[in-house]
Amino acid sequence: MSRSPVVARRRLGAALRELRTAAGLKLEDAARTLDCSMSKVSRLENGKGVPRHRDVRDLVELFGAAAREREDELMRLVADSLSAGEGLVTDFRDVFEGAVVSNEVSRYLALEQDATAISAFEPFLVPGLLQTAEFAEAVVGFFYPERTRGERRRLVDLRMQRQEVLRRPGKGRLRFAVVIAEQALRRPIGGPAVMRKQLEHLAGQLRDGLSEVEFRVAPLDLVHAGVLGGPFAVLRFADEQDQDVVYLEGRDGATYLETEEQVRRYGETFAALLEACPDRAGSIAIVERAAELISS
The missing domain is CATH 3.30.870 (Endonuclease; Chain A)
Structure with missing residues (x-):
């Protein structure tokens, strides 16, 4: 079931932060992978940034096996984050x-x-x-x-x-x-x-x-x-x-x-x-x- 873009972004950000922390990585590691600023990664993890499919896939590869097991879930959240929402x-x-x-x-x-x-x-x-x-x-x-x-x-x-x-x-x-x-x-x-x-x-x-x-x-x-x-x-x-x-x-x-x-x-x-x-x-x-x- 789809959810509102705002809620999807919050959930996606929390999941990415959890996976990054579990992998023992810092914000700067994620920023280096995406070739972006740490503030952009921080906004993504706080549910304030608009996610891109490619960026999330790159982070999945960076975070390792635990992230790959959740890749389908993460990509659904990306889709919900970019949807028009309902109501x-x-x-x-x-x-x-x-x-x-x-x-x-x-x-x-x-x-x-x-x-x-x-x-x-x-x-x-x-x-x-x-x-x-x-x-x-x-x-x-x-x-x-x-x-x-x-x-x-x-x-x-x-x-x-x-x-x-x-x-x-x-x-x-x-x-x-x-x-x-x-x-x-x-x-x-x-x-x-x-x-x-x-x-x-x-x-x-x-x-x-x-x-x-x-x-x-x-x-x-x-x-x-x-x-x-x-x-x-x-x-x-x-x-x-x-x-x-x-x-x-x-x-x-x-x-x-x-x-x-x-x-x-x-x-x-x-x-x-x-x-x-x-x-x-x-x-x-x-x-x-x-x-x-x-x-x-």
Whole structure:
């Protein structure tokens, strides 16, 4: 079964790094074989470079017998890495290939589609997976003011399509846990009417549906280490070969943390923050109260 190009590249890179290390070789050995820079090999192993069939075959020969036993698997991953993919990436190819969003954001959106569980802290905004179209339009307008109206419309459509991961049938549905800081509910993005509709929509969704979304609000008076940083998300994947990852979003770009220790640390931070917040019912009540305050 084919997988998204982003996930295939991550898996291919991890396999190549594992085989190189097992063979007792360094990055410079691989770079010498491919007649390229060590940074190119590093990008390939980190799932950020676009692989070439010839390069991977040359590395297989360099790495020896263990790599040759996995050559078919590696070449399938190369093919998946170069494919158009399916679903979101294909439907919005104009957005991804037209550089409407950054490479870091594109990578996150692709990983989001393949993740089985995401734990996210959002201190500034209602997260994209729970936004209304009107709220999303206001957010897109703030972050992409230089884009044409048509491009911004496509970004809103993309954001709405992303939400399908919460409605997939059975085991394919994303397990989404989110903590939103209360101040994010008080900021009238798009104006009072848009924000009120967003909050009412959010409360209604959580009361009447989306029962599998684990939702909490971090109150304004909550003093906890987890609320003192910026937004982050821990993405987990069903297949053990797909490395779990932490996504950190900032004004000037995004960072990915992929070591087991980093993922563990952020996972523990999120779990502690979740425990410190009011329960689901109490959190929904905070959302409803915020909507009333905006209305008054």
